[in-house]
Amino acid sequence: MKLPAFYVRNEGVLPLDKPKLWTKDFIMISSTNFFTHVVFYLLMTSIAMYVITAYHASQGMAGLAAGIFVLASLIARLFAGKYLDKIGRKQMLVGGLIVFLAVMLLHFKADSLLYLMVLRFIQGAMHGVITTAAGAIVADIIPNERRGEGTGYYATSMNLAMAIGPFLGILITRFADFHMIVLVSSIIAFIDLISGILLSVPKPAAGHAKVTEMARFKVIDYFEPAAVPISGAVFAVTLAYSSVLSFLSLYAKDIGLTGAATYFFLVYAAALVITRPFTGRWFDERGANVVVYPLFILLIAGFVLLSQAHSGWMLLTAGALIGIGYGTVQSSFQAIAIQLSPPNRKALATSTFFIFLDLASGSGPYLLGTVAGLMDFRMLYLAVSGWVVLCIAVYYAVHGRRAAAGKNKTAAESKF
Structure with a gap:
């Protein structure tokens, strides 16, 4: 046939x-x-x-x-x-x-x-x-x-x-x-x-x-409204990740793992590259939720493991989990921002997305640095894992709920 x-x-x-x-x-x-x-x-x-x-x-x-x-x-x-x-x-x-x-x-x-x-x-x-x-x-x-x-x-x-x-x-x-x-x-x-x-x-x-x-001259000329909600979600997640870029070297020095920390981002990238072919394909074939929610779990596990690292393998395993989690969540959110925007406003959708990402990257070190002054780095990374839990709720509110509803509707229509 x-x-x-x-x-x-x-x-x-x-x-x-x-x-x-x-x-x-x-x-x-x-x-x-x-x-x-x-x-x-x-x-x-x-x-x-x-x-x-x-x-x-x-x-x-x-x-x-x-x-x-x-x-x-x-x-x-x-x-x-x-x-x-x-x-x-x-x-x-x-x-x-x-x-x-x-x-x-x-x-x-x-x-x-x-x-x-x-x-x-x-x-x-x-x-x-x-x-x-x-x-x-x-x-x-x-x-x-x-x-x-x-x-x-x-x-x-x-x-x-x-x-x-x-x-x-x-x-x-x-x-x-x-x-x-x-x-x-x-x-x-x-x-x-x-x-x-x-x-x-x-x-x-x-x-x-x-x-x-x-x-x-209008505000809408600078931002794509359809991309703002998911860009807000990437802002929240990137705040968490900025703690790694800003304080990993200081944390590694405190716990005596500076040697392992040198390879943290190499492991981060390797884990991301290995998993990228699968996660990107699953996003297209099965939808955002099937990919994003498990990635959030990996990201939370990565920060918890980072907060408890006592050896090089624990630190590098945390790097792999954070790499897969944050790296793929970020690219998934970017794809969502483009999908939700009109074809003639893809440029503004991309700009909107990275404005929020840059804002988090720039403000995160200062905000988390203030928090770090109130606790040690182990407690900071444990607190960041809790913040990522809240990010799941943010994602559900701005896109996850609608994506689930759309999937159910498509599945129902395919039966007829």
């Missing part, structure tokens, strides 16, 4: 012959995302130490030198999302990459803390421009039938950078000076630019009407 062109699979209708995902352009845009974030995380792990040693700055100023990058990125996203289709997606991407590389090279001449701060701010703004443009481009490149899988693989490029960047930063800081960090970062930024130039960008869904609409 000849099979129909489409068949019902739980939450929706999927084609038997799925469209190709791993195209040249998907690989190029994922590479651009990867290299941009390698530079970001490489500098984030080394800039504070450099500011303290080179300029004899306080820890507060060192923290500002690191955080001003994220602040600038957040501000830039507000405007990049609004003018993305008006300027042109590839034009904005390549323009951002050129300035990003130029500012990186200017770090060789950073002879004062103020000058370095200005460079960090400009480069952070370009990071916001690049990642917003790249996120909008990949949203058009990924076929709708493989949205969860494709978004998951794209997010993996950032997750890999989250492991490789800090590893390179720690390694170079140990054996060389800051000029070597700038040199390596500049080489990576140059490769990043080449990837962007080689990219072919599909025509966006928005046409002339979109440009006219964006010419008016």
Whole structure:
């Protein structure tokens, strides 16, 4: 018997012959995302130490030198999302990459803390421009039938950078000076630019009407309302994860596991890459809830294990659980934000999502640092696991309940 062109699979209708995902352009845009974030995380792990040693700055100023990058990125996203289709997606991407590389090279001449701060701010703004443009481009490149899988693989490029960047930063800081960090970062930024130039960008869904609409000044020009609820959920989860980025090294020093902590993010990335093919496919075939709820359980288990770590294997196992949990929840939420938004507002949906993510990444260290002053790190990570439990309720309220209702409706209709 000849099979129909489409068949019902739980939450929706999927084609038997799925469209190709791993195209040249998907690989190029994922590479651009990867290299941009390698530079970001490489500098984030080394800039504070450099500011303290080179300029004899306080820890507060060192923290500002690191955080001003994220602040600038957040501000830039507000405007990049609004003018993305008006300027042109590839034009904005390549323009951002050129300035990003130029500012990186200017770090060789950073002879004062103020000058370095200005460079960090400009480069952070370009990071916001690049990642917003790249996120909008990949949203058009990924076929709708493989949205969860494709978004998951794209997010993996950032997750890999989250492991490789800090590893390179720690390694170079140990054996060389800051000029070597700038040199390596500049080489990576140059490769990043080449990837962007080689990219072919599909025509966006928005046409002339979109440009006219964006010419008016309205709040809706900066945010996609349909993406705000799930973006709020990623804000809550990222607050929890920021505790790892901010305090893992200090915690590892306190418990005598600095050696194991060096490999924490490598294990994080490895676990995420191994599981990504399954979780992305399950998202598309079985729906968000089937993937997200178990991932929350893994994330909670990871923070509990981290809070009780007394050996290297416990610390690294926690890294694997947190990697699978947070890394996949983040990419799943991004896919949901795009799915819920109109086709001609994918760029703003992506911008909205990362504005909330950046806000959590920038404010989390300060908020959790205040909490950390009231308790030790073991209690902090245990408290964070409790916060993730609350995140489950947030997800259920903003999307999980509706997704479950939609699945039940589709299942009922498929019986007739």
